[in-house]
Amino acid sequence: MSTVTDAPTRTRGRRPDDDRPPRRIGLSQRLGTWDVKLSPYLYISPFFVLFAITGLFPLLYTAYVSMHDWDQIMGQGEFVGLEHFRFVLGHSDFWVSLRNTISIFLLSSVPQVLVAITLAALLDSNLRARTFWRMGVLLPYVVAPVAVSLIFSNLFADRFGLVNAALGLIGVEPIRWHSDPLASHVAIATMVNFRWTGYNALIFLAAMQAIPRDLYESAWIDGAGRVRQFFSITVPMLRPTIIFVAITSTIGGLQIFDEPRLFDQYGRGGAGSQWKTLTIYLYELGWTQSNFGRASAVAWLLFLVIVAFGLVNLAVTRRIADTR
Amino acid sequence: MLIGVAGLALAGCAGGGDDDAPDGQAGGGGGGGGDQVTLTVATFNEFGYEELFEQYMTENPNITIEHTKADTADNARDALRNSLGANAGAADIEAVEVDWLVEFMQYPDKFADLSSPEVEGRWLDWKVDAATTDDGKLIGYGTDIGPEAICYRADLVEAAGFPSDREGFAEWIGDSWDSYFAAGREFVAASDAAWYDSAGALWQGMTNQIEVPYETPEGEIVAATNPEVRAAYDAVLKASVEDGLSAHLGQWSTDWAQSFQGDEFATMLCPGWMLGIIEGNAAGVEGWDIANVVPGGGGNWGGSYLTVPAQGDHVEEAIALAQWLTAPEQQIQAFLAKGTFPSQPAAYEDPALVDSTNAFFNDAPTGQIFIDRANAVEFQPYKGPNYFVINTAIQDAITRVDVDGSADAESSWAQFVSDVEAIG
Incomplete structure (x- = not known):
C-alpha cells in the first residue's frame, strides 16, 4: 500500500x-x-x-x-445433454480408473510430502558441501520422464526385473508388478516419488531458510531439542508452503499420465485396467475410440474430482498447521 | 474448431503443412520444373526410405523432401487423427498401417484419390482391395506386407529330439493349428522351454485367417457372437494355459524382449518384419531358423500404405512421389535397407529379392520363403471401422488369462463382451 x-x-x-x-x-x-x-x-x-x-x-x-456426440475427425454431432456423463458414470472402467488414480495419488503424494519435509530439514542443517547435496536431490527432476520410465521398466519387469531378482536373493517370492493392481500402483508411485520428492524438498528448504533463526535460538535456550524445534517451530512456520505443496501435488497426482502410460508397452493401463488412471481412460475414449464427447465428460468429472480433493486438502492441511 | 479441445496435443504438430511460396499456378506432375516444392513425408518405425529420398531429390531438383518419423505406429496414428480432425498439420504423404487404415477409410473425403491407370495391377489384389472404397476410390498405395512364417530355435528342438532341419520341422508341425499345438504338447513334454512366446501373438495369426472376424461389411459388430472368433479364442487359451505351451509373455513387453536371451520358448509366429526384431533381441543367441509354413494356411500380419491427405498444398507432387516410392524397383531398395517385404508381385521375380538369405537365421533363403508365404495369402480379413478397438479388447482378454493370470477364459470373455458393447 x-x-x-x-x-x-x-x-x-x-x-x-x-x-x-x-x-x-x-x-x-x-x-x-x-x-x-x-x-x-x-x-x-x-x-x-x-x-x-x-x-x-x-x-x-x-x-x-x-454434451454433444463428437467424433474426433468429423467433429460436432447431435446434442445429447448429459448422456455421456450417464454412460461414463455407469461404466465400470470409470470407477476402476478413479480407484487407481486415488490409490496412486495417495501412494505418491503422502510419502512424498513427508519425505520431502524431512529431507529439507536435513539439508537445512550444517552439512559440508551443502550446494552439492542440495543440487543432488534435484537431479531426478531433471531426468526426462521417458528415461525414468525406461529405467523403471527394467527395475519392475515381472520376470527379468532387477527388483524381483534382488527380492529373490533374500528368498522373497517375485512380485507381479504388472498383474497385481496394488503392486503396479506402488511401482508407478515409486517413479513419481523419484521424480518429485527432491523438487518439493527444495521448495520446503527455501521456506525453512526464511524462518527467523532467533526463534530456534530462543527455543534452544528454553531447552527444546531438535525434534521439538522441528514440530513446534518449523512445521507451523511452513504452513503456507505445506498448503502450496499439498495442493500442487494433488493436482499433479490426480492428473498423472506419463508414468502409467509408459509403464508397459501398450500404455493403456494394463489388460485388466490394473493401473488405468482417469487421464488414460480419457485418452482412450478420445483418441482410441474417437469419442470426444465421452472424453470431455471424463475431463469434466476429473476436474470436479480435483476440486473436491483440493478443498479437502486445504481443510486438512489448515487443521494440521493450526493445531500448534 | 476442434483445436480448442485438442489444443495441447496439437501444439506439437501444427505448422507442418504450410510452405513458403503461395504457388497457386504450380504445374502438374512431379518433374515440371519451375517452383521449388517442399514435400513432407510422415512415417513410423522403419520404411527404409532414407536413401530413396536422396535419389528422388537428385532426380527432381525442384523437390525438397522433409521426413518426419514417429517412434511408434500408435503415435503416428494419433498424430494423423489430430491433423485430420483439425484439417491442418498433416504431412503431404502420410504412412498408414493396415490395422488402422480402415478407420480412415470412413473419411474418404479427407484423402486424395490415388487411383490411376499407371498403378493398375501393381499390387497383390487383396492389398489394393483393402485400400479401395466401395465406389472405387483408392486411398493408399501399398508399401510392404507381412507374410507370416514360423521362426524356431533349431537347437532347442533338436535337444528335445525332434526334427530340426527346415523341411523336417515344417512337416512335423504340419499346416493346421491343431497339428501345431499337438507338436507343441510333444515338445513341452520333452523340454524345459515353452512352445511359443505369447498367446496374444498367436491370436494375431489366427484372427488374420478368419474372413469376417469382428464386423460385417454391413456395419454390424459380430465379434462377441462369431463362433469362429470364440473357437479360436478357446483354442489358443486352452493350448496356452491348460497345455502349458505358452511362455506367458506379453508381446513387446520388457520381459518379452529380455526372454530372447534365454531358452524360454522354441517357436514364434514371424511376419517378414519380425526377423529384424528377433535378431536384435536375440543378439548372440545361435540356433534360430525359419520354416516355410504357417498353421492354418497363409496369413498376413501388418504392412502399410502411403496416403495423401487432401488438405495438403501439393497434392499432385505428393502423389507423384508416392507413386515412385511404391514402384517395385524402389520397394526392393527399401527391402534391402530395412527388410520391408514388397506388396508388389513384380518384385517377386527380382533376383535381389528371390536370392536373398539371412545369415542370422542359419542362412535361410528368406527371400524365397516369404515369396511363397505371400503367395499363400488368399485374402485379408474384413476389417471394419472398429477393428482396432475390438482387437485391442480381445488382446486384453487374452493377456488377462495368458500373461496376468488374473482371470479364467470364461470370465475374461465376459469382460470382452461388455467392452464390445460399450463401443458406440
Whole structure:
C-alpha cells in the first residue's frame, strides 16, 4: 500500500523546478493516478489473458463438447445433454480408473510430502558441501520422464526385473508388478516419488531458510531439542508452503499420465485396467475410440474430482498447521 | 474448431503443412520444373526410405523432401487423427498401417484419390482391395506386407529330439493349428522351454485367417457372437494355459524382449518384419531358423500404405512421389535397407529379392520363403471401422488369462463382451 500513496509525491518531488501550467500538472497527476491504479493489473494481465485463451476457453468448450456426440475427425454431432456423463458414470472402467488414480495419488503424494519435509530439514542443517547435496536431490527432476520410465521398466519387469531378482536373493517370492493392481500402483508411485520428492524438498528448504533463526535460538535456550524445534517451530512456520505443496501435488497426482502410460508397452493401463488412471481412460475414449464427447465428460468429472480433493486438502492441511 | 479441445496435443504438430511460396499456378506432375516444392513425408518405425529420398531429390531438383518419423505406429496414428480432425498439420504423404487404415477409410473425403491407370495391377489384389472404397476410390498405395512364417530355435528342438532341419520341422508341425499345438504338447513334454512366446501373438495369426472376424461389411459388430472368433479364442487359451505351451509373455513387453536371451520358448509366429526384431533381441543367441509354413494356411500380419491427405498444398507432387516410392524397383531398395517385404508381385521375380538369405537365421533363403508365404495369402480379413478397438479388447482378454493370470477364459470373455458393447 505504501507505494500507492508515495508514487505521485515522488514524481512531483523529482522535478522541483518544473513550472508547467497547472492544467498540465493536473493531467499528469491524473495519468499518474491511473498509472498507479491500473498498472498493476496491466502487468499481471498477460497471465490472465493467456489463461482465458488456453485455460478458461477450453474448460468451457470441453463442457460444450461433452454434451454433444463428437467424433474426433468429423467433429460436432447431435446434442445429447448429459448422456455421456450417464454412460461414463455407469461404466465400470470409470470407477476402476478413479480407484487407481486415488490409490496412486495417495501412494505418491503422502510419502512424498513427508519425505520431502524431512529431507529439507536435513539439508537445512550444517552439512559440508551443502550446494552439492542440495543440487543432488534435484537431479531426478531433471531426468526426462521417458528415461525414468525406461529405467523403471527394467527395475519392475515381472520376470527379468532387477527388483524381483534382488527380492529373490533374500528368498522373497517375485512380485507381479504388472498383474497385481496394488503392486503396479506402488511401482508407478515409486517413479513419481523419484521424480518429485527432491523438487518439493527444495521448495520446503527455501521456506525453512526464511524462518527467523532467533526463534530456534530462543527455543534452544528454553531447552527444546531438535525434534521439538522441528514440530513446534518449523512445521507451523511452513504452513503456507505445506498448503502450496499439498495442493500442487494433488493436482499433479490426480492428473498423472506419463508414468502409467509408459509403464508397459501398450500404455493403456494394463489388460485388466490394473493401473488405468482417469487421464488414460480419457485418452482412450478420445483418441482410441474417437469419442470426444465421452472424453470431455471424463475431463469434466476429473476436474470436479480435483476440486473436491483440493478443498479437502486445504481443510486438512489448515487443521494440521493450526493445531500448534 | 476442434483445436480448442485438442489444443495441447496439437501444439506439437501444427505448422507442418504450410510452405513458403503461395504457388497457386504450380504445374502438374512431379518433374515440371519451375517452383521449388517442399514435400513432407510422415512415417513410423522403419520404411527404409532414407536413401530413396536422396535419389528422388537428385532426380527432381525442384523437390525438397522433409521426413518426419514417429517412434511408434500408435503415435503416428494419433498424430494423423489430430491433423485430420483439425484439417491442418498433416504431412503431404502420410504412412498408414493396415490395422488402422480402415478407420480412415470412413473419411474418404479427407484423402486424395490415388487411383490411376499407371498403378493398375501393381499390387497383390487383396492389398489394393483393402485400400479401395466401395465406389472405387483408392486411398493408399501399398508399401510392404507381412507374410507370416514360423521362426524356431533349431537347437532347442533338436535337444528335445525332434526334427530340426527346415523341411523336417515344417512337416512335423504340419499346416493346421491343431497339428501345431499337438507338436507343441510333444515338445513341452520333452523340454524345459515353452512352445511359443505369447498367446496374444498367436491370436494375431489366427484372427488374420478368419474372413469376417469382428464386423460385417454391413456395419454390424459380430465379434462377441462369431463362433469362429470364440473357437479360436478357446483354442489358443486352452493350448496356452491348460497345455502349458505358452511362455506367458506379453508381446513387446520388457520381459518379452529380455526372454530372447534365454531358452524360454522354441517357436514364434514371424511376419517378414519380425526377423529384424528377433535378431536384435536375440543378439548372440545361435540356433534360430525359419520354416516355410504357417498353421492354418497363409496369413498376413501388418504392412502399410502411403496416403495423401487432401488438405495438403501439393497434392499432385505428393502423389507423384508416392507413386515412385511404391514402384517395385524402389520397394526392393527399401527391402534391402530395412527388410520391408514388397506388396508388389513384380518384385517377386527380382533376383535381389528371390536370392536373398539371412545369415542370422542359419542362412535361410528368406527371400524365397516369404515369396511363397505371400503367395499363400488368399485374402485379408474384413476389417471394419472398429477393428482396432475390438482387437485391442480381445488382446486384453487374452493377456488377462495368458500373461496376468488374473482371470479364467470364461470370465475374461465376459469382460470382452461388455467392452464390445460399450463401443458406440
